[in-house]
Amino acid sequence: MDSATLPRHGRGVRMLHGINALVVLILLVTGLALGGLLPGRAVALLGGHLGTDAAHRLLGLAFAVALVVLVATLPRRAGRLLRDVVRFRHGDWRWPLRFLAFYGARRGGRAPFHDGRFDPAQRIVFMGLVLAVAAVAASGVYLYFWTPAFPLGQASLAFAIRVHVAAAWLLIACLCLHVIAGSGLPWTHRGLVAAMFGNGRVPAVLAHTLWPGWASRMVADTRQRPSIDRDHRDA
Numbered sequence: 001m002d003s004a005t006l007p008r009h010g011r012g013v014r015m016l017h018g019i020n021a022l023v024v025l026i027l028l029v030t031g032l033a034l035g036g037l038l039p040g041r042a043v044a045l046l047g048g049h050l051g052t053d054a055a056h057r058l059l060g061l062a063f064a065v066a067l068v069v070l071v072a073t074l075p076r077r078a079g080r081l082l083r084d085v086v087r088f089r090h091g092d093w094r095w096p097l098r099f100l101a102f103y104g105a106r107r108g109g110r111a112p113f114h115d116g117r118f119d120p121a122q123r124i125v126f127m128g129l130v131l132a133v134a135a136v137a138a139s140g141v142y143l144y145f146w147t148p149a150f151p152l153g154q155a156s157l158a159f160a161i162r163v164h165v166a167a168a169w170l171l172i173a174c175l176c177l178h179v180i181a182g183s184g185l186p187w188t189h190r191g192l193v194a195a196m197f198g199n200g201r202v203p204a205v206l207a208h209t210l211w212p213g214w215a216s217r218m219v220a221d222t223r224q225r226p227s228i229d230r231d232h233r234d235a
């Protein structure tokens, strides 16, 4: 029974997520290099300051354009992701503290209930991620096309740089939390990594712990329509 799994993410989402993770990682490393926060040897390895600058600007622009194209071509999927992230039900705000108590009890008791596809703590981190990505991409595009002739000239340049750097730090902070949880380091999250970097399935025990309402719906749906499981569509 413990080896039972539930389908969580389809192949398309997993591929997109993998490409996105790689691109964001490259942008963060090149951005830190440009900010003088990496040792000179690392910057030389990346192609020197000029090479790193060109790579960061071009990849950043491509990332921002791809984001807009994705949202424009898949508005329903993007809307559903956003809805699942921002929708908080009564009692969801108390979930993180209750979950911490459950976590500390180490397998004693029952994980607190919530009804969402993502748990409330995960939703808060995703809100930070979405906000940070939007701000870093918008300010990056502005900086890419900025010329001294732009309205407000130097003042707008300084403001855009400040937004870009602050949003990048927010992104790094949220990503650290996301990667710690996503790689399955906490005992409650063991096996979660396969949802994005494996076969797209998660252990049923994990699903009932992290997303109890979603897991119960999935079990009922899979029983009624086994094709959900067979096709391995997105849950």
Ligand code: HEM
Pocket (backbone or CB within 6 Å): 008, 009, 013, 017, 020, 021, 022, 024, 025, 081, 117, 118, 126, 129, 133, 175, 178, 179, 181, 182, 183, 192, 193, 194, 195, 196, 197
């Ligand atoms: C390389 C490090 C990363 C790891 C190990 C990782 C891990 C995961 C895992 C395991 C999930 C599935 C969570 C679930 O099913 O509830 C997930 C979902 C997600 N990740 Fe990541 N992730 C990484 C990088 C990123 C980056 C760089 C971003 C964005 C900037 C990101 C944004 C997301 C989003 C938005 C979802 C939800 C996708 C959906 O359900 O449609 N991840 N990640």
